[in-house]
Amino acid sequence: MSLSVPAVEIRHLVKSYWRGGQKxxxxxxxxxxxxTGDFIALMGPSGSGKSTLLNLIAGIDRPDSGELRVGGTDIxxxxxxxxxxxxxxxxxxxxQFYNLMPVLTAFENVELPLLLTGLSSRARxxxxxxxxxxxxxxxxxxxxxxxxxxxxxxxxxIARAIIxxxxxxxxxxPTGDLDRASADDILALMERMNSELGKTIIMVTHDxxxxxRARSVKHLEKGVLAD
Amino acid sequence: xxxxxLILRNTLRHKLRTLLTILGLLVAILSFGLLQTVVDxxxxxxxxxxxxxxxxxxxxxxxxxxxxxxxxxxxxxxxVRSVATANWFAGxxxxxxxxxxQFAIDALxxxxxxxxxxxPEDQLRDFMRDRKGAVVxxxxxxxYGFKVGDVVPLKxxxxxxxxxxxxxxxxxxxxxxTDTSQFFFHWAYLNESVRARAPQRAxxxxxxxxxxxxxxxxxxxxxxxxxxxxxxxxETLTETEQAFQIxxxxxxxxxxxxxxxxxxxxxxxILAVMANTMAMxxxxxxxxxxxxxxxxxxPGFLGSLIFGESLAIAAIGAALGVALTFPVSDWFAAxxxxxxxxxEVSASTLWSQAACAAxxxxxxxxxxxxxxxxxxxxxxxxxxx
Numbered sequence: 113m114s115l116s117v118p119a120v121e122i123r124h125l126v127k128s129y130w131r132g133g134q135k136x137x138x139x140x141x142x143x144x145x146x147x148t149g150d151f152i153a154l155m156g157p158s159g160s161g162k163s164t165l166l167n168l169i170a171g172i173d174r175p176d177s178g179e180l181r182v183g184g185t186d187i188x189x190x191x192x193x194x195x196x197x198x199x200x201x202x203x204x205x206x207x208q209f210y211n212l213m214p215v216l217t218a219f220e221n222v223e224l225p226l227l228l229t230g231l232s233s234r235a236r237x238x239x240x241x242x243x244x245x246x247x248x249x250x251x252x253x254x255x256x257x258x259x260x261x262x263x264x265x266x267x268x269x270i271a272r273a274i275i276x277x278x279x280x281x282x283x284x285x286p287t288g289d290l291d292r293a294s295a296d297d298i299l300a301l302m303e304r305m306n307s308e309l310g311k312t313i314i315m316v317t318h319d320x321x322x323x324x325r326a327r328s329v330k331h332l333e334k335g336v337l338a339d
Numbered sequence: 340x341x342x343x344x345l346i347l348r349n350t351l352r353h354k355l356r357t358l359l360t361i362l363g364l365l366v367a368i369l370s371f372g373l374l375q376t377v378v379d380x381x382x383x384x385x386x387x388x389x390x391x392x393x394x395x396x397x398x399x400x401x402x403x404x405x406x407x408x409x410x411x412x413x414x415x416x417x418x419v420r421s422v423a424t425a426n427w428f429a430g431x432x433x434x435x436x437x438x439x440x441q442f443a444i445d446a447l448x449x450x451x452x453x454x455x456x457x458x459p460e461d462q463l464r465d466f467m468r469d470r471k472g473a474v475v476x477x478x479x480x481x482x483y484g485f486k487v488g489d490v491v492p493l494k495x496x497x498x499x500x501x502x503x504x505x506x507x508x509x510x511x512x513x514x515x516x517t518d519t520s521q522f523f524f525h526w527a528y529l530n531e532s533v534r535a536r537a538p539q540r541a542x543x544x545x546x547x548x549x550x551x552x553x554x555x556x557x558x559x560x561x562x563x564x565x566x567x568x569x570x571x572x573x574e575t576l577t578e579t580e581q582a583f584q585i586x587x588x589x590x591x592x593x594x595x596x597x598x599x600x601x602x603x604x605x606x607x608x609i610l611a612v613m614a615n616t617m618a619m620x621x622x623x624x625x626x627x628x629x630x631x632x633x634x635x636x637x638p639g640f641l642g643s644l645i646f647g648e649s650l651a652i653a654a655i656g657a658a659l660g661v662a663l664t665f666p667v668s669d670w671f672a673a674x675x676x677x678x679x680x681x682x683e684v685s686a687s688t689l690w691s692q693a694a695c696a697a698x699x700x701x702x703x704x705x706x707x708x709x710x711x712x713x714x715x716x717x718x719x720x721x722x723x724x
Contacts, residue, residue, distance in 0.1 A: 172633050172716040194635065200635025207720070211630040215348035218343075227341055228635050272634075 117184055119280055119312040120146035120169055125178035127164055138164045140335045144176070149280075151306040151313040153326035160332040162316045167313060170282040172198045183279050200228045204311070206283035206302075210265040212272075213258040218244065219253040222271045229276065241269040247301060252307030263294030270301055274309065281305060283315040287322050299325045304325055342640070346647035353620075357652060359617045364656025367609035368692050372664035373671060374602035375688045381588055383681035387516060388580035391420075391556060392452060393549040395564055396583075404543035404615065405573050407530075409542050410445075412567050413547055418560040420552045423449035423524050424544040430502060432483070439479050439677040441493065441522040443529040449475075451522075452550045454514040462487060470528050472507035476519030480509045482522070482676055491522075493696030498533060511724035512704020518680035520623040551579065606695045611704035617649050621707030628711040638712030646701065646709040653700030661692050 127139040138161045146152055146169075154162040167173040168180060171187050179190055190198055205211075212221045222243055226236045235283050244250050247267040257265050266286060273281050281304065287295035299322055305311045306327075315326060323329050331338040350357055379386075395413060397403040398546060407424060414422045428441035446467060449457060458466075465471040465487075475485050485491060489506045495587075504524050512519045526544065534541035551560050568575045578586075581605035588595065628641050664684055672682035 167717050170633070172720075196632065196635045196637055199633065205633050207630070211626065211720070213345075213351055213627060213630075220344075224631075225634050230473075265489065 117148060118145035118273070119148040119150065119183060120314070121179070121181040122146075122169075123179035125165075125168065125180060126176045127161070127168060127173075128176055138335050139168075139175070142335075142337060144330065144337060146314060147311065148312055149306070149310050151303070151325075152315070152325045153329045154314065154316045154332065155318070155320070155323050155329055156332035156338070158318075159334075161330045161335040166282050166284055166314060167302035169280075170203050170205065172197050186283045193247070194269065200225060201276060202278050202280060204276070204278040204281040206269050206273050206281060206286045208285035208288040210257070210269045210289075212263075212265055212268055214257050217254050217256055217270075218249060218260065218268045219267055221257070222253075222275050223300050225272060225276045239275055240271075243275050244268075247271045262296070263297055264293070266290065266298050267301065270298070270305070274305060274311070279312060281311050281313045283313065285317055286315060287317070287319060295319075295322065342643055342647065345644060345668050346651060349620075349624075349644065349653045350648050354590075356616060356619075360613060360652055361656045361659070363609050363612050364653060364696065365659045366367045367605050367699075368696055369663050369667060370605045371602045371695055372660065372684065372688050372692045373564060374598050374605075375691060376668050376682060376684050377679070378595055378598055378602075379685050379688065380679040381591070382585075383516060383518065383679070383683075385581050385584035385588060387455070387491040387518060387681070388584050389452075390554045390557065390579065390581070391551050392580040393551060393561055393564070393577050394580055395547040395549055395575050395577040396545070398565075398574040400681050401545070403573070404540075404545055405547065405575065407542045407544050409568065409573075409575070410547060412542075413525075413549060416560060416567065418551050418553060418556050418563070419549055421448050421452060421550040423548045424546075425449065425453060426527070426529060426545040427527060427547055428493070428498065429496045430498075431496060432491065432493055437483070437676075439482075439520055439522055440680070441524070443526040444523050445526050446474075446523070449548060452548055455517045456510040457513055457518075458508050458510045466507035469505055469507050470525060470531075471505050471509050473504035473522060473524040474510055475506055476521050477509055477511050478519040478680070479677055480506075482520075485509070493494045498529065500532070500536065502532075515683050516681050520677040520680040531718040544622060548580075552581075606699065610699045610702055613649065613653065614706070616652075617645065617703045617707045620648070621645060621711055625711070625714060625719045627719075628712060629716045632679065632714075632716050632719070636640075641706040641711045642704075645711060646704045648705035649699040649707075650697070653696045653703075657693060657696030661689055664692070666686075675690025 121329070123143050125142040128135050128137045142165065149187055154165060160181045164173065168175050169182060171182070175188065185198065187195060187198060213224065216224070219240055222240045223236055226239060231239070241250070244253050247270050249264060249267055249271065252264060260268065286302070287298055290298060302313055303325060306313050311325060317323050397405050410422050410424060411418060424441040424445040430441050432439070450458065468472050473491060479485065485506050487506055487509060489505045491506060493502045493504065495502055510519065511600055530541055549556055549564065557579055564577040565575050631641060668682060668684050672679060675682065
């Protein structure tokens with residue numbers, strides 16, 4: 113991906129939900145770009161639409177109208193199967209509650225996205241070993257999520273997010289369930305992913321302390337950009 | 340391989356829930372097998388019937404006897420190879436609950452028509468020489484401990500009085516499905532005794548067993564036999580042995596239908612239990628399914644996880660249920676004594692058990708799989724935490 117091309121191009125994006133028979137606007141006429149290699153924090157109060165915006169960029173929800181290009185691809189034109197394939201190759205997910213499979217070990221959780229690729233078992237093992245080493249969990253690869261602390265689980269989730277080498281990482285409140293020390297570790301790790309691996313990171317957070325670690329910050333208020 | 344690993348680990352995730360569901364399936368599949376075997380036992384007489392054997396009885400009712408001299412006329416019908424007489428005796432051995440079928444037979448032709456009854460030659464000779472001799476089946480002998488030489492007293496019901504028979508032979512079945520719960524003795528002995536006690540009832544038989552030379556002509560020969568006695572005082576009804584046996588079953592068909600219905604109700608109940616288990620399982624894992632979808636896994640993968648788990652539970656329950664069907668049916672048959680002459684778990688029952696388990700496994704997974712496939716990722720992820 114060329115540095116001159118924005119990682120995300122958003123034009124007049126609109127999204128609303130139906131609740132109790134009423135149309136509730138969530139995002140209204142959102143327009144902005146996210147530069148390739150940026151580490152952006154989306155901030156705002158509850159209900160401001162920041163998670164919805166993140167979901168749209170990640171391709172797990174669809175806007176009502178507007179334009180949305182991610183990595184040069186107009187993802188609004190993709191059908192469900194194409195979108196799933198696109199996500200598996202272009203987006204890494206980091207969730208607030210880690211969302212690891214409890215019946216799989218750390219190694220197997222990280223390996224999971226690679227099952228959708230044509231990599232051999234040996235190549236997958238090399239990739240997973242490397243990813244777990246990068247997040248400092250080489251010695252915990254045979255542990256199940258229940259045997260890991262919250263910070264360690266989030267590091268496994270980060271390893272899973274980068275295993276397919278996606279250009280974009282989306283993180284929804286990645287430190288929301290962690291104590292300050294663990295949160296610091298995770299944020300430092302994300303900074304490394306951004307600076308050393310060149311990942312574009314889009315992070316939703318309530319926490320101003322976490323937002324300070326990002327290179328740029330966007331605020332949302334009642335579905336519109338506040339800055 | 341990874342899919343199988345995930346299915347296996349998910350199956351064992353809630354061990355108690357899985358164990359209880361498997362236990363429920365085990366009981367249901369076992370009950371189904373047992374009830375189907377009872378139904379099969381009901382029809383065992385019809386299944387064991389030979390196509391070359393016909394039964395001629397009084398057209399009014401089975402309980403109205405026929406003159407024994409009909410035998411010669413029947414023997415003269417074109418296509419008839421052999422004719423034997425048989426009388427239902429209905430004696431009580433010690434007490435009424437000790438029921439077993441007893442027949443007074445025209446021994447030589449009758450036993451020749453039933454090659455599935457295997458009698459040692461020396462015992463057959465002894466039986467033929469003894470007017471009060473009896474041939475008993477192996478199952479009957481085992482049930483009451485009858486041995487060759489034992490005297491078996493029977494209290495007559497149709498033919499009043501106390502009767503004594505000497506066991507001269509024990510027959511085995513040519514196949515596991517052969518009825519070896521019967522008791523045979525000489526019709527001549529019965530007739531002599533009846534002649535002395537109630538002469539007007541002498542020289543009558545319950546049925547004639549007719550062996551035909553050509554199975555394809557069975558219907559034609561049946562008509563020819565009945566035509567011999569048209570407009571007589573005792574008209575006959577001749578039918579194949581199988582039709583005759585089915586006629587018996589039809590008298591109690593309501594019970595058979597009830598048993599069949601109950602067997603399927605049991606399966607329906609376990610289907611509801613299993614569907615509930617799978618629905619709970621899928622609901623609990625909705626955030627995991629949403630995560631898998633976000634990572635790029637399609638609805639087919641999620642469906643495979645759910646169907647795989649459901650089928651794995653059903654397969655384990657079915658395997659245990661089928662395996663237990665054999666010892667439990669043996670125990671059940673022993674408790675029933677000679678009520679069911681043949682009580683064998685058939686191959687079709689085993690296939691039916693497997694099919695029911697497969698249907699339960701698939702049907703229970705349909706709705707949860709559809710729900711998992713259709714759930715929006717953002718809705719599924721909200722269930723996390």
